[in-house]
Amino acid sequence: MNTMLHFHKYQGTGNDFVMVDDRAHTFDEHNHQLVRFLCDRRRGIGADGLILLRLHPQYDFEMVYFNADGYLGSMCGNGGRCTVAFAHQLGVMQQQTKFMAADGPHEASIEADGTVHLRMQDVLGQQEVDEYGIFLNTGSPHLVRFQPMSTLAELNVFAEGRAIRYNDRFREKGTNINFVEAPAVPGQPWQVRTYERGVEDETLSCGTGVTAVALAASRRGAVSPVHLRTPGGDLRVSFDSKPDGSFTNVFLSGPATRVFEGTIEV
Secondary structure (H helix, E strand, O other): OOOEEEEEEEEEOOEEEEEEEOOOOOOOOOOHHHHHHHHOOOOOOOOOEEEEEEOOOOOOEEEEEEEOOOOEOOOOHHHHHHHHHHHHHHOOOOOEEEEEEOOEEEEEEEOOOOEEEEEOOOEOOOOEEEOOEEEEEOOOEEEEEEOOOOOHHHOOHHHHHHHHHOOOOOOOOOOEEEEEEOOOOOOOOEEEEEEEOOOOEEEOOOHHHHHHHHHHHHHHOOOOOEEEEEOOEEEEEEEEEOOOOOEEEEEEEEEOEEEEEEEEEO
């Protein structure tokens, strides 16, 4: 017998999510086919991922994130910001919150205009640098590749990203790939395009991705806060850098917008 699922749709700089209030803990997280269906842009609601908001005994709530492929994912920065906005809409939090996610606890705050400031995990130690680029983990694994000036707009992100994501080094565990163009004029935004694992395509924005880009760009003279422009909109990343190459007090800031809500037969 089919049932009706109530959902909300949110987006953060074009990175869109199906949001489900699962405080009653009734959603079957092992039903990968259902998650894939809900995220399907032709047969379902359509989204880059699905997020459950659940109760947590020690925090205001828990964020449970699924990639569009139907499986549990690692931390999603834009998804985290959208979950904070969703929790605020539901009355689970007011202006500030502490919540649990796949990579551990996070702090966040929301402004009256909908801007969400999300504290990301500290990134400790030196980052890996090789012929592929700079590799670091900001809650999800990311490779950052700097592109020659004026080439990013023409880049085939799907083809280039997929080739790296499935090469011998990254095939088993996977990685997200961020292609970056430095600003021609200091102070202007760094341009970013991202191929996301789990979605297995380019997305309009990636929160953990721009966080990785901002930290990697500090090696090229970028200073906090770093402004970044994705195809879906602008984000800001602030941080404290340490002499040993670590980063603390990392915050991802940007808009999180409710698009619509509805019910769907599942």
